[in-house]
Amino acid sequence: MESIENRHSGTAGGVLVTSDQSKPLNVHVSVSPYASGTVAGQRALWMLVNLLVRAVGAVASLTVTCPENKLLPGVSPGHAVGSSLLPAVLKPAQLINGVSVAPAAQAPERSFVIGIGGVDDAQLYLIFGDWWGGITSTAGEDSGAILPFGPYIAAAHAAGQVFRASRGRTEFDPFFYDSWQHATTHEIPKDPPPLGASLKSNFLLAGVGAVGTAALLALWATPGLEGTVHIADGDTVDLTNLNRCVLFDMPSVGLPKATTAARALEFGGAGSLTWDPHNGLAQEHPRRQQPLDLLLSAVDTNRSRLALQRLIPMSILGASTYNLRASLMRAGPPRSRACLVCHNPLEPEISDQKVRERYLAADAETRARLAESLAISVAELDTWARTARCGELDNRALPFLGEALDPKPLQFSVGYLSVLAGVLLAAEAVKDRIASDGSLNDDLNYVGIQTVSPWSPRNSVTRYLPQGDCIFCGTGGSTTRLNLWEARYSHR
Ligand SMILES: [Zn+2]
Known part of the structure; x- marks a missing residue:
């Protein structure tokens, strides 16, 4: 039977206890008066509530205490800037039809309390800047962040902590993750100087699932971006998507993913991006530029990755999740680093x-x-x-x-991890536009994030080498295509 929690009810390869042994938490989110008036605090709240409501089976009930304040731009898609903050956070969450969520004057007894800003008595606090976010056991106010990446990263890690705690993994180790340097730290990371006033951003984003919707939301919430984001997905929203696709709710079920996401982000963004959706495959998007400047891959099948790589974009960034691990890669340089297809065997095709x-x-x-x-x-x-x-x-x-009609078992997939991957994809796309020295580059082109052990030495940038017999860039591929990729890559 299809249900919201289908995709996160597995054990993620034996790391979690089975879902029938799950101990769902009553979660309370408490927001300080200061944080309720900052754009970063409001975004952290929106994302945290959105993710916790989707965590059916991990969260039993959700309550929120938040001082009255006005909604700021680029926080809650579809809600008028200047309207009351709490309804603009709770109403969209209620439409997901997941865990029940309601305002409360104070934390109900025996609830797990998560704090945003300087509030008392929370077990876990979200701390964030522009590019970094983390979870700690001590309160702190944000210092005026205006980018969405840090608040979303912090919210994703807090939701992840709740999800894992409900499934037998209660260990808690405070940390910050910095998407600018791709580093996990004990110390609060230092943000780079603010972005310029306007940043030309023309992308093609392929795959409007969990990773894709989080990336789109983060781009929508980034001030200064201008241009067109072409988006493509041939699927419609189904019930099992609702555990992790931050832009979709119960009324979206049955609707095409690409236009539904574009409609959700039509107004109120922090920048001035235009969305150009296509309800079909990326390679058939009627208005994509040719050759493609920057492709963002958020697809989840290897056949789709092959089709995207064959478009031979100048630059490709790809994000994906597997069990409790997220990863981000830059494809190339040709012949010396992996392409989008390397190490991703094609799924068998049925007759x-x-x-x-x-x-x-x-x-x-x-x-x-x-x-x-x-x-x-x-x-x-x-x-x-x-x-x-x-x-x-x-x-x-x-x-x-x-x-x-493929009866393959559904891959394990949980909301917080998809959001993490999507937000890192959007952040990396913005870094690519400003040629950041913290970007994935021609040498170090891959980063993995193992969320069960944030301090794993594998959570750092590394070299992702090509597969010798890759069917695109190796001995199994076409020399003509590879030469074309090399020529385009050298012009980026
Ligand atoms: Zn390859």
Whole structure:
């Protein structure tokens, strides 16, 4: 049965206790008067509440104490700047239809209290600057951060702490993560000088799932960005996406991901980006620039990664998650560092015959839903499945049905980790625009973040080497394509 918690009910490779042994927490979020009036404090609150409401099975109930204040720009998509803060945080969270959330005058007894700013008696505090965020056991106010990355990173780590605690991992080790230097620290990191007044940003973002929606939200909330973000995803929102896609809620279920995300971010952003959604594959986006300047990959299948790499963009940044680990990579330089496809074996493709058998074995409701997605009648689809005559099916129908009817077990995927990966992807895209010296570069092109052990020596930038027989950049690929990538890469 489909439900919100499907995708995070697994054990993440045996790291967590099983979900039936889960001990859901009653969580209370307490915001200081100062933090409720800063854009960073408001963003930390919005993201924390959004993630905790999605953590069905880990959070039993959620209450919030927040002094009255006015909503600032770039905080809550779809809510008017200047309106009352708390409703602009709670109303969108309630539409997710996950954990119940309500305002409270004070923390209910026996609740796990998370503090934002200088409040008393919290077990865990969010601390953040422009580019860094972390969790500690002592209170602190922010020092006027205006970028969204730090508050979102802090909120993701706090939600992660709650999620893991409910599943038997209660150890807590305060730390900060700095997305500017990609470093985990005990000391509060130092932010670089503020961004310039305006920053030209034309990207193609492929994949509007959990990682993609978090990246889009972070770009929307970054002041000074201007240009067009082309976005592409051929999927529609389903119930199991709601545990981790920060821009989607119950009313989004059944709607196309790309246009739904773009609509959510239409107004109220901190910069002046324009969104150009395409409800289909990135390689078919009708208005993407050619050649592509910067591609942001937030897709989650290796076949999609191959299709994106074959577009041969000048620069590629890719973010993904696996169990309780997030990673971020820059593809290239060609021949000396990995491409987007290296070490990502293609998923097996199933035969047309198998797709037809699976379709015929599906229940009536599923068949009706698939026919609707393909904009043809159930009778037509039934005829195709029985006779293999596909006059009414276009060339995208078979791959779509193959994917939709694939009974593969759902990959473990949890909201806080996807948000972390998406926010790091957006931050790295902004760093790329300003040629930051802290960016992933031609030598150190990969960073992994193991959230169960933030101090793991593997949580640092490293060399991600190519795979010798890679089907794009190795002996399994085409020399013509590789030469073209080399030529484009040298012009970035
Ligand atoms: Zn490769």
